[in-house]
Amino acid sequence: MDKYQGLLKAHNLKSTHQRLAILKNISDAGHIDVEFLYSKLLEKFSSLSKATLYRNINDLLASNIIEEIKLPELKQQYEIKKEPHIHLLCKNCHNVKDINYNLDSVYSEISKDNKFKIEKSFIVIKGLCSNCV
Ligand SMILES: [Zn+2]
Ligand SMILES: [Zn+2]
Numbered sequence: 001m002d003k004y005q006g007l008l009k010a011h012n013l014k015s016t017h018q019r020l021a022i023l024k025n026i027s028d029a030g031h032i033d034v035e036f037l038y039s040k041l042l043e044k045f046s047s048l049s050k051a052t053l054y055r056n057i058n059d060l061l062a063s064n065i066i067e068e069i070k071l072p073e074l075k076q077q078y079e080i081k082k083e084p085h086i087h088l089l090c091k092n093c094h095n096v097k098d099i100n101y102n103l104d105s106v107y108s109e110i111s112k113d114n115k116f117k118i119e120k121s122f123i124v125i126k127g128l129c130s131n132c133v
Contacts, residue, residue, distance in 0.1 A: 002020075004019075004020050004023040004024060004027075005020065007023065007065055008020075008023075008065070011063040011064070011065055012063075013059060013060070013063055013065070016056075017045075018041070018045060018048065018052070018053075018056055019056055019059075019060065021041055021044055021045070022037065022041065022053070022056055022057070022060065023060070023065070023066070023080065025037055025040045025041065026066060026078050026079060026080055027080050030079065030096065030097075030098065031069065031071075031077040031078070031079045031096045032077060032078055032079075033074070033075040033076060033077050033078075034053070034054075034057070034075075034076070034078070035075070037053070037078070038050060038053055041053065057078065064081055065080070065081060066078050066079065066080055066081055067079055067080075067081045069087070069122070071087060071089055071096060071124055072089065072124060072126065073091075073094075074089075074094060074096075077096070079098075082098075083100065084120075084121070085098045085099060085100050085101075086098070086099050086100075086101055086103075086123045086124075086125060087099075087123065087124045087125070088125050088127070088129070089124050089125065089126045089127075090127065090128055090129035090131075090132055091126050091127065091128065092128055092129070092132035093129060093131060093132055095129050095131075097129070103121075103123075107121070
């Protein structure tokens with residue numbers, strides 16, 4: 001069983017060729033928008049309809065296997081759900097990189113200073129990647 005079959009099974013979703021291909025494409029890309037994902041899938045499933053793709057995406061979202069993210073100036077993207085992380089967005093090539101950085105002390109300070117209970121944060125840092133500087 002590959003890791004995506006295991007992931008689907010753990011969430012009580014049937015593993016179909018399409019779902020496995022969707023997860024593999026999202027994972028390979030890191031972050032992918034639906035148009036690009038659809039064009040990648042058509043290479044393999046030439047009769048796939050967009051409605052079917054959306055239905056599969058919704059099942060994967062509902063099971064918390066994938067996550068929807070919105071980055072400035074980019075179309076809505078999907079990624080495999082993982083630990084909270086920071087997105088580095090290159091304004092030139094639009095490359096998106098995930099970084100893990102422990103912000104616990106910053107969050108507790110923000111929380112204390114503002115008397116605000118933080119539940120979720122989404123951080124995007126915009127700039128130029130090493131290829132574009
Ligand atoms: Zn770049
Ligand atoms: Zn990410």
